[in-house]
Amino acid sequence: MSRKSSRMTIKDVAREAGVSISSVSRALNGLTANQELLQRVNDAVKLVEYVPSQIGQSFKTQRTGQVAVAVPDISNASYLALVKECQRVFSEAGYRTTLINTGGNSGDDIELIRGLRQKYVDGLIFTTIRPTPELIEEIEASEVPVVLVGSLKTAVSFDVVSTDSKQAARLAVEHLVSQGCRKIGLIGGPLDTVPGRNRYEGFVAAASESGVFFEENIVILKDFEFDSGLEAAKRLIEQGVDGVLGSTDILALSVLHAVRDAGLSVPLNVRVVGVDNSEAARLAIPRLTSIDLGAIDRGRMAAEFLTSRLSGFDSAPKTAIVRPRIVVRESSL
């Protein structure tokens, strides 16, 4: 016996229960006082194995019950943490979560926002490290609520959740200095990204204030690949740094490798700090000190901002800034 029955609709339930489809709808949505009718409808629902069509409901209500979370790269630990946390909050609030890997390309980003007009989701959490004016404009024009995760320089008409990248770099430098480092290197991300730029500026500011030697010890990468980091780390070690800040935990791991390859030791000869406080940092040998940018907190707040808007609260644009904190481990002791 094939169970692949053609879909049962509300009509079938109504027929089976001997009532009108309106009554079925009401019964199913808890708008019926009549116990007997309710019973008949429930029996009929069981009998025909009725399940309301999400598509039909969406059509009527113009709500999909879905939200999207867009990140440049889901492989990146902090985006992964953010996505997971959003998903948790949304799931609790009764929304399904659609995952979008943007690749970080700003043209595609704009297309993504524009595509929201198709109304395939009720709202969007959008993460970007390159918030161009065009992108901002497109988000402001969006009919679908968008919450942006990322740092902006201007005031905007939508909700924003960000972290203080400059402060993150500062925490790292101050820690390294307090541990006795006097010649600190930076392996930074691309300067045309907001976090890349901010961490660079934070590093420079904190380093010069501390009076440590640093100016020749800055390497800016075009990407965040481990191999690029390895190359950069090798250079820094040749210049005799005694402390390095890696822009991500992966880049910091590359420093651990380079130091070992050079026959030196972390933290004896070189102290290392990473950024993201990812699992990779916790499990590294030696365990890696890392700046936690609060990806989980950002995810939670962004998701809460969005669910709030989706519930119809039409407040002024909200902003949340998560403060980074340093998690000290073996690699910088």
Added chain:
Amino acid sequence: MSRKSSRMTIKDVAREAGVSISSVSRALNGLTANQELLQRVNDAVKLVEYVPSQIGQSFKTQRTGQVAVAVPDISNASYLALVKECQRVFSEAGYRTTLINTGGNSGDDIELIRGLRQKYVDGLIFTTIRPTPELIEEIEASEVPVVLVGSLKTAVSFDVVSTDSKQAARLAVEHLVSQGCRKIGLIGGPLDTVPGRNRYEGFVAAASESGVFFEENIVILKDFEFDSGLEAAKRLIEQGVDGVLGSTDILALSVLHAVRDAGLSVPLNVRVVGVDNSEAARLAIPRLTSIDLGAIDRGRMAAEFLTSRLSGFDSAPKTAIVRPRIVVRESSL
């Protein structure tokens, strides 16, 4: 000037272009020969900034344009790889991807499959390590196409993609033996999971065939947590093993830590092999030998199976088995 215009529908385009809505629909779907009408419609579309409603289209076509990928834990490297690859294939095929974190609970799994009747997605890639008979039954009854990623003992009426976990363990043991290990330990996953059971059996078979000492060196964990692995590894080291197979890369990393904590060295005193060939394995110190279970290949095949079904190809149930391969690195040399 607010851009938050209320949605434009096909009617607005029709009115603006001075044609019927049927003509607009045809023009938009490339079913019009008349160049002038086409032009008028396109102009009207631009003028009113019309974007077809996904909801309206879904309602008519009974297709959502979405597929779901369900995994027990997105944090797990191999599931992550699988999800990413599925997403890539689906995106190319014009489908959006919804991510579902199941948590691996089998009751919830059944609810998930049952929930498909709501028709919120067109198809599902489902990953499980505990394929209960009830679950199988539910999948077979599903009206929505499901592709299962995981090993099954029985023949089923849906597509399945799996890997050979037994062979994976065998590869690892044979490699360790060939490197000179004579007392090999296993840190295994729960035996009530299919991969946990299969890896255990593969390990036992390969170890006894090789004639190496192993029987007292098996620790089966209740979970895959790093800390549990650390504890287990400590025990194995006290028993004097010279080789360890960790059931996942994370567990293998815990062995690296435990060996170091014991003042010993990998691979000099203990050789270590993990499973998953994750980024964590590539970046570990020392770099970790790992069994690649072909997560990416499985993701690709599963996604292709599903898109094929969604395109209406109603073939017999397909099965694909991905062969594991070993990636030898420093930790076992």
Added chain:
DNA sequence: TTGAAAGCGGTACCAA
């Protein structure tokens, strides 16, 4: 080639 109209599966208004 074009337009009119039915219908996909629900919800909610209105009248009984």
Added chain:
DNA sequence: TTGGTACCGCTTTCAA
């Protein structure tokens, strides 16, 4: 409280 019915946006059949 209940049933009849309009309607959400789009595709597609059918007739002109």
